[in-house]
Amino acid sequence: MAVANFFERTLMSASQAIRGIEPAVAEARLADSIIEVVYDESARESGEGRHALDMAIRLLARLYPAIRVIGDADGDTFRQGLEDLATSINPSIDLRPRRKATARLVFGSQDPGKGPPSIFVGSDGWIAKVGASPEGFGSSNLPFGAGAAACLGCANLFRLTFANELNATIDADARLSLFDFSTGLGSVNGPKLFKAALDDIPLVGVGAIGNGVVWALSRSANLVGALHLVDPEAIELSNLQRYVLPGQREVDRQKTIVGKEAFGKGKLEVKAFPVSFARYVADQGHRPIARVVVALDSAADRIGVQSALPRRAHNAWTQPGDLGVSRHDFLGPEACLACLYMPQGGRPNHDQLIAAALAWPTDPDSLRVLREMLANGQPVGELFVRQVAANLGILPDSLLVFADQPLESFYVKAVCGGLTLEAVGNRPPIEAPLAFQSALAGIMLAADLIVEVAGLRAPLPTKTVVDVLRPVGSRLNVRVLKPPADAPAPCICTDADFIKAYCDKHGMDVPAPLRVADRGPVQDCVPSRSATTGTTRHGIAGARGTSQTAGSTSADSGSPSTSGDRPR
Structure with missing residues (x-):
């Protein structure tokens, strides 16, 4: 399997999105997937189509070990550019898989015909379109609808890849306006030209x-x-x-x-x-x-x-x-x-947050150990890592690479970075989108x-x-x-x-x-x-509560709550 050198993090993110799936099952499912990216001349010659294809390759190359790019007969240079982009992300990606495709993402106005389950991607200015039949692209050069359509298309592919676990259908005829976030037939398009x-x-x-x-x-x-x-x-x-x-x-x-x-x-x-x-x-x-x-x-x-x-x-x-x-x-x-x-309510101290994330005992002596490790800045060591893995009920392999890190760095990279994902007891799950x-x-x-x-x-x-x-x-x-x-x-x-x-x-x-x-x-x-x-009321319903994660410094996301998209 031509996995990326960051595939373990990808696997963890996929496992988190599908609560209850074993990482080995998720790995096997992704390894068995052959994704075709199919586009026609209308997509290649459209500014929106090129935006959508660019984003799709950037997303697929980070998730699937094997993709096949199929373009129109006159677009060899463009197709090569997409493949080069995929290789720049994952040099080990298989771009010439011998097996038949398991699913495909289709860009343009034409239906490629018989084949694997297909998700059709298109856009019209500010409006992203995803469905079960050709969607086509508008004549603008706006990236908003096109980029969003690529994201929604890849999300549908993910739902298709893990259909049994997610129990979710794909979008049959979805519309999402990036102009005012209206949806369906009532999606509002905005002006194509503005300053x-x-x-x-x-x-x-x-x-x-x-x-x-x-x-x-x-x-x-x-x-x-x-x-x-x-x-x-x-x-x-x-x-x-x-x-x-x-x-x-x-x-x-x-x-x-x-x-x-x-x-x-x-x-x-x-x-x-x-x-x-x-x-x-x-x-x-x-x-x-x-x-x-x-x-x-x-x-x-x-x-x-x-x-x-x-x-x-x-x-x-x-x-x-x-x-x-x-x-x-x-x-x-x-x-x-x-x-x-x-x-x-009250906000826990930093050592208490780390203890909760590592399923570490919270009695005074155990917390004192963490405080001393935070203070002296020495590497946590293999024994500590194995103890943490045992506490969390996970294999230590993914964490051992951080054994030479001090505790703060171990917490940021291994925990906040998404390698210890599932909730243990009252410990909130760490997010790795x-x-x-x-x-x-x-x-x-x-x-x-x-x-x-x-x-x-x-x-x-x-x-x-x-x-x-x-x-x-x-x-x-x-x-x-x-x-x-x-x-x-x-x-x-x-x-x-x-x-x-x-x-x-x-x-x-x-x-x-x-x-x-x-x-x-x-x-x-x-x-x-x-x-x-x-x-x-105050708070963000549907985007979780308002608890905090201390010790993070910058750069990404997180719903109104803990960590979200860690920057690290």
């Missing part, structure tokens, strides 16, 4: 979701102004499992530099800031930030961004159940970014940003939620309200001092206190993952 000025907008986190944002923005014409890429970390080999931009050559390079290079030359000025957001804010002289794009991996980091008091924030997350985007003002009745991530989940969240985030910046439509309700392991739902947008100022866990956006500081920063008058009547209707119900609308 958007990004006025020194920071993208905080250039991990998996941040990669999706960069992929989409770098393929968007008529962007002017400046985009700041903020992330202190370098790309690691394990990141290739879900980051759509880098290949093998980008390992150990700074994420911000790789992101900047994706843009090439254009009217948009892209600046790399390989520092933490706190350092970025300080280096910028604590200037007012009109708009910020957030692709971070922890509740604490997101609250930190909101604490810098940007005027408008755009956020995205992934988690096993769903993915989504949210958009936030600081004033007004709807939740600010921090509202979605405020901790409920699949590439198509992270990429779709990033493309949605980029689209939401551009539509608002260009003034193409009014702002949407607080959040948009999609479950890619189920058919696309009918209503995805949900309004989330602030907690009242006297709530057990009030947010900074209801604090008079923070409100005054926000207004002073942005040259605004301090508003009158928010009355209960201004908050609009409040419902205690929790909307479903795939068909959500309406209003919810």
Whole structure:
């Protein structure tokens, strides 16, 4: 089997998405899969078609050990480019498998005819299309609908590959608008031509979701102004499992530099800031930030961004159940970014968090061992790793490679990075999303940003939620309200001092206190993952609770809760 050198991380992500499946079963299923990517001349000659094929190859090469690319007779050079892209991600990928295909992803207006189960991908500007018959592509060069369609197509392939375990059908005729996240026959298309000025907008986190944002923005014409890429970390080999931009050559390079290079030359000025957001804010002289794009991996980091008091924030997350985007003002009745991530109740210490993640005993003596290991910075050693594996009920092989790491690094790379995935007792599961989940969240985030910046439509309700392991739902947008100022866990956006500081920063008058009547209707119900609308209280229903994971530093996602797309 021509597996990638990061396949173990891919396998873990697949195993997490399918709760209860044994990793060996998931490995065998992926090894037995031969995926055909079939496109016709109309797809190759369409800007949208080329975007969709580019994204599809970036996703498939990270998940499947064998793919076969089949194009039209006149497109040998284009086909070779797609194969070269796949090889740059996984040099061991089998591009000439001898066995028959088990499934295929079809791009264009023609049906290739008899063959394996087929998923058809297409787009029309802002609208992604996936179904059981040819979809075709629009005449624009927009990446949003096309990129999202590739993600949804790969999600359908995954559901097809693990049909027995997921018990989910594929999309028969799905439509998703990246313009306003309407779906089905009512999907709204936006203008194909527009101009958007990004006025020194920071993208905080250039991990998996941040990669999706960069992929989409770098393929968007008529962007002017400046985009700041903020992330202190370098790309690691394990990141290739879900980051759509880098290949093998980008390992150990700074994420911000790789992101900047994706843009090439254009009217948009892209600046790399390989520092933490706190350092970025300080280096910028604590200037007012009109708009910020957030692709971070922890509740604490997101609250930190909101604490810098940007005027408008755009956020995205992934988690096993769903993915989504949210958009936030600081004033007004709807939740600010921090509202979605405020901790409920007491917050455990860092050593307690590590103990919970490692299923480590929490008596005083056992916790003292962890504190000493954190303090001295020595390698954890093989005996410790084997003990952790025994505690978690997993094989130690995947963890032993980190035996030479100090405890903090072991926790970040082995645990937060997704190698110890399943819940043990009361220990929450660690998230390791699949590439198509992270990429779709990033493309949605980029689209939401551009539509608002260009003034193409009014702002949407607080959040948009999609479950890619189920058919696309009918209503995805949900309004989330602030907690009242006297709530057990009030947010900074209801604090008079923070409100005054926000207004002073942005040259605004301090508003009158928010009355209960201004908050609009409040419902205690929790909307479903795939068909959500309406209003919810403080928190992000359908995107998990508000517990936190400490000790993470940057760069990706996480639903309003623990870790999400780890950047590491």
